Amino acid sequence: MSFALHQFKKRLVYLTLSSAQTIAFCGAVLAAGSVSACYAVNTGTSLTTQKVGPWVTWLSAGQQGADPYTRAHYAALGALPLNSETAQLYTARTDSDGNRLHSSCDYAIEGRAIAYHWWSVSVFDDAGRLIANPADRFAFTSDTIGLRADGSFIVSLSRDARPDNWLPTGGAGRLAITFQVLDLGVRAVARDDDTVEKTLPTIRRISCK
Secondary structure, eight states, X not given: OHHHXXXXXXXXHHHHHHHHHHHHHHHHHHHHHHHHHHHHHHTOOTTTEEEETTXXXXXXXXXXXXXXXXXXXXXXXXXXOOOTTTEEEEEESBOTTSOBOBTTEEEEXXXXXXXXXXXXXXXXXXXXXXXXXXXOOOEEETTTSOOOTTSXXXXXXXXXXXXXSEEEOTTOOBEEEEEEEEEOSSXXXXXXXXXXXXXXXXXEEEEEO
C-alpha cells in the first residue's frame, strides 16, 4: 500500500512540474508575443515602415487599406495622418550618426527646398508634445523658413537662442524631429519616385552641455 502511495505521489509531483513548465512556457510565449506586437505598433517593421538615414516613415499611413499595425500606431498617438499617397511624415529620434536626440545638445538640421512640395520641420519632446517656449516658435515651413541663395537651409535646435532658423528645445529631454512633406500635385511622394528620400535633411550634432 505504501509503495502504491509512493508511486502516486511521484506521479503527482511529475504532473505538477509538467503543468508548471507548460504554464511557464505558455507565459513566455505570450509575453514574447506581447513585446513583439508592442514593438511593431510603436516602432514598426520593415514591412510597415521605411528608414532613410535617421528618418522613419509609415508607408501606408492614412490609406484605407492600411495594415493593422499602422492603424494601431496612429490610434495610440491619437493622430489622424494624411494619406501617404500624397503626403509623408518622417520622424527622427536620432541624429544622422545614430545618437539619441536630447535637449542637452545643439543640432543643425541641414537640407534644401523640394520642388513642387510644401514641407515643414518641427521638434517635439519624446511623448510627441510641442515644447513650450517664450517665442512660441514650434516649426518652420517651406513658406516661412529662411533659405540660402542656393535653396539650402539650416535649422538650429538649441536651448539658447540662435540667429536665423532656430527652434527652441528647452529642457525637454529626449527629442523627436518631424519632417512633413506634402505633394502639390505631381505625386512625387509616390514610392516609385525617390525625389523626397534623396533630399531628406541631415541632422548634425554640434555640441552637448
